[in-house]
Amino acid sequence: MRADGTPLPPGESPLARALAGEPVDPSVWHVLRPDGTRIALRCTAVPVKGADGQVAAALLRTHAVDALPAPVLDASRLLAEAGALLGASVDAEARLEPLLKLLVPTLGEGALLVLRTPGGAAGEEALRVAASLHADAGRHSLLRELLTRYPLDPSAPGGLPGVFVSGAVGRLPILSEEHIAAIARDAEHARLMREVGPHGCLSVPLGARGNVLGSLMLLRSNVLRVFGAEEEHFLTELAHRTALYLENARLYREAREAVRQRDEFLGIASHELKTPLTPLSLKVQLLQKQVVVLAREGKEVPTERVAEALDVVQRQVRRLSGLVDNLLDVSRITAGRLRLELEELDLASVAAEILYRFSPAAAQAGTELGLEAPVPVVGRWDRLRLEQVVTNLVSNALKYGAGQPVIVGVEAHGTLARLTVKDHGIGIAPDDLARIFERFERAVSDRHYGGLGLGLYITRQIVEAFGGTVSAVSTPGQGSTFILELPRGDIPEEWISAHAAPGPTQGE
Numbered sequence: 001m002r003a004d005g006t007p008l009p010p011g012e013s014p015l016a017r018a019l020a021g022e023p024v025d026p027s028v029w030h031v032l033r034p035d036g037t038r039i040a041l042r043c044t045a046v047p048v049k050g051a052d053g054q055v056a057a058a059l060l061r062t063h064a065v066d067a068l069p070a071p072v073l074d075a076s077r078l079l080a081e082a083g084a085l086l087g088a089s090v091d092a093e094a095r096l097e098p099l100l101k102l103l104v105p106t107l108g109e110g111a112l113l114v115l116r117t118p119g120g121a122a123g124e125e126a127l128r129v130a131a132s133l134h135a136d137a138g139r140h141s142l143l144r145e146l147l148t149r150y151p152l153d154p155s156a157p158g159g160l161p162g163v164f165v166s167g168a169v170g171r172l173p174i175l176s177e178e179h180i181a182a183i184a185r186d187a188e189h190a191r192l193m194r195e196v197g198p199h200g201c202l203s204v205p206l207g208a209r210g211n212v213l214g215s216l217m218l219l220r221s222n223v224l225r226v227f228g229a230e231e232e233h234f235l236t237e238l239a240h241r242t243a244l245y246l247e248n249a250r251l252y253r254e255a256r257e258a259v260r261q262r263d264e265f266l267g268i269a270s271h272e273l274k275t276p277l278t279p280l281s282l283k284v285q286l287l288q289k290q291v292v293v294l295a296r297e298g299k300e301v302p303t304e305r306v307a308e309a310l311d312v313v314q315r316q317v318r319r320l321s322g323l324v325d326n327l328l329d330v331s332r333i334t335a336g337r338l339r340l341e342l343e344e345l346d347l348a349s350v351a352a353e354i355l356y357r358f359s360p361a362a363a364q365a366g367t368e369l370g371l372e373a374p375v376p377v378v379g380r381w382d383r384l385r386l387e388q389v390v391t392n393l394v395s396n397a398l399k400y401g402a403g404q405p406v407i408v409g410v411e412a413h414g415t416l417a418r419l420t421v422k423d424h425g426i427g428i429a430p431d432d433l434a435r436i437f438e439r440f441e442r443a444v445s446d447r448h449y450g451g452l453g454l455g456l457y458i459t460r461q462i463v464e465a466f467g468g469t470v471s472a473v474s475t476p477g478q479g480s481t482f483i484l485e486l487p488r489g490d491i492p493e494e495w496i497s498a499h500a501a502p503g504p505t506q507g508e
């Protein structure tokens, strides 16, 4: 290859020229060794003619000359500049492009900053090019085109992307024709790689607090300038600092989001807590006035009026204490203080009891409540917490059930107890199904339905403390079914098989 690192076309090598009959004067050529290092050779080539006067061979004389001087690297200045750049904004990602400008063209002709993006539902890894730069304007656009049309695939064999995920330092002495042939996805991909030109690459991990966020990659078109240990050390340090800034920016974003959620929740909570207070204080004020007026007339307040007012007061106080209990539960759960007192219980009886408690409210709303629990389903659970879970699911079914029938089913599946609550109400959009079990998450407007968005969160936490699961299936506009599955605890196997539910569920 030439002194600037560009490969030599086959016909231009000293040997080829001598074989073609041309004496080659002493000149310096460079050879890339398989380990990525290179040597400079001074060569002379002379054609050797045969008896017929034709060139039959070539005499090649070579000897090694001193290596090229290593470029001067002012690491501390570059690190200080990078720190000032990244620290100038809380959004470190917006500063990545200028960061690459510190490296290009001083240390290499091109640079890329690749970030891992959290895996999707299937947990597959994805990579995103957060910044890219090439000193040559034409190659800069080609590089962008290459990265946009052929996104990096961490699982692709042979390529560097795997390094972005593994957190290892990767080196590619040169993106040779053979390498292109091995990794190109199609002819167009190969063409773009060729047009960007042969480059050597050094890739270092963006590691912060034990996480690999991605990779910083330096491209060099002068492949004679092998990446030295000092450069690798500098780049690793720069990548580490960049990763810390990126990680801090992410934590800052998360903290802001948490504060936003908390403020939103405080707004909803104050509204929810105030709602029962209005009828409560109105009733008390009215009763007070009546007492005063009637006392002036020397009369007593009729018992029915007091009883009716106390009824309202009691209902609203119950509602208030329910809300406060929910808030206390959340702080207990967050602090890991959810304690369970296990005892032997029949889930079918618990469900029947809760439905009985809801029957006045259901009758008032004109909602039919049904229970399908053919046999007792015994397990070891905490009574109050189990009641709380069933209450949450049934009260939601009534609240969002649009007055349509609500059916609660209880059955045994071997060592699992299953309770389902089925309504025919507004339903839940597929995108909201997982979210509604999170803290403060709601999938309805607070103008139409009151609530703190805590019931299902608390439900899931309790169910998980029992070692079980809660999930929902739903068709928007047609209703939802919430499914609770609880291990039955240390109930003897023989007892379970002796009391197994009859019918199709047996032995499942």
Ligand code: ADP
Binding pocket: 392, 396, 397, 400, 401, 423, 425, 426, 427, 428, 436, 441, 442, 443, 444, 450, 451, 452, 453, 454, 455, 456, 457, 480
């Ligand atoms: P809240 O009912 O106080 O908002 P929950 O945690 O109990 O809080 O429920 C969270 C969200 O889940 C509700 O806001 C609602 O959007 C949705 N949801 C819960 N149960 C049902 C149901 N049976 N039908 C439709 N949507 C429901």
